[in-house]
Amino acid sequence: MTTAIHIENISKRYVIQHGSAAGSLKELVEHYRRLITRRFIPNFKRGQKDPYEVTTEEFWALKDVSFDIPKGDKLGILGRNGAGKSTLLKIMSQITKPTSGRIVIYGRISSLLEMGTGFHGELSGRENIFLNGALLGMGRTEITRKFDEIVAFSEIEQFIDTPFKRYSSGMQARLGFSVAAHLEPDILILDEVLAVGDVQFQKKCLIKMESISKSGATVIFVNHGIDAIKQFCKHAIVLEKGKLILDTHDVDEAIRLYLGEST
């Protein structure tokens, strides 16, 4: 079996800054002023805690994560809030860089980390399809070719020339998913895309994901709802506090582990 994504010892460190560095320029300047004052006037307010002092704290969102995603895989990523799921997806999507380690990607990757990123309220549905499609990496001709399909899938034909801000949140979500679902990437990353939309539309999304997968694409799926993971995924990993604790093809086992630690 060929590999779609090879993940090798990936770590991501965030530095959380407390005090002045987290605030405005004025506070930072004040902090350095005090530092300099203290250097030249040794007795200056010694022993007092400087409210402008910068303290930093390291936080490892991911620590030494390694695994492989084979081509055509249907991978579910499980983990509680703060386990590192989104960070991992962001690194794979080239939005942020890893602190160490490396990822090798074979093929064109598309990711939908948030429904409707870049959609603009003042633009019509039609204009937004082109803008969002281009943002997700489609060319102009490609969008034109798939335009009717995207509109039909989202079920908003009637409102296609209405400003996006007049859409209901369900309609907005449908249009968002619809554009992303017509990307035809080799690897598709989906983060919490089923969180919005009604049950009917969720079903439709799962069917669409199934057909994308059938066409040979690798799908990476993060969802807090267990049922969708159970139904769709054939491979699962569980993350806990930035570490990979399970990599299995027994999705039920992964779900048990995930639920077990949740309670």
Next chain:
Amino acid sequence: MLILEAKTNPKNYWKAIWQRRSLLFYVTRRDLTVRYKQTLVGMSWVLIRPILTMLIFSLLFGSIAKLDSSGLPYGFVVFAGIVPWFLFANLFGETSNSIIANATMFTKVNCPRLIFPISTLVVGLVDFSLGFILLLAMMLWYGIPIQLEIICFPIFILSAAMLAIGLGLMAATLNARFRDFQQLIPFVLQMGIYLSPVGYLNQLVPKKWELLYALNPVAGIINGFRWSLTPNVIAPYWPGLIYSVVISIAMLYLGIKVFRAAEDNFADTI
């Protein structure tokens, strides 16, 4: 095959932007069309602001202060300053804002970040073109002959754009970290319109201050722009002109450097 690692891979940077030109197209179209949605007069706003500024400045500096305009109609003198100034000010302001304004895109989608500042450039040039057409119409109206020197005007417009984008990229980088610049820049621009020869001619500045005054690169740009339109009346201050062009190129280069050094961290720091 694509390898993602901690260290940056600087090659293919410009190629990646070219490959995403359809995104640039749609972002620019968005920026052009969204601005005046739900307004009564729509695109006319592009001209209303400079025209009102011209009227006020002509009244203040021409009719009340009675500053010397070297025989040119005062309204024309002011408008020939306003057109390049507005290009500079709009581009500088918009570029410095372009990172936070599009923050959701950076943190959720992988796209070349320089696309957003480039889009502001296109919008700025569209606005400039409208103002420039009006300026040419004014010349016709006042019977000011167009001379051969007019072919030089793109040099100064390009300088204004390069200076604005260069400074704007640096400000945008700082803005991503310290929002103070969001407050500071409108103020700087408000002051800058008086410190630059928008409402008056460069030659009104006393000789002993000439060199100091020319340190503001916009002074040379506006001086050069006016000279290209009316070469018989406006004397170019060559050291200032050359300085402005050189500084503009340097600022653009520096701005891109600073932006590229910081952009990989935007998603984490914004």
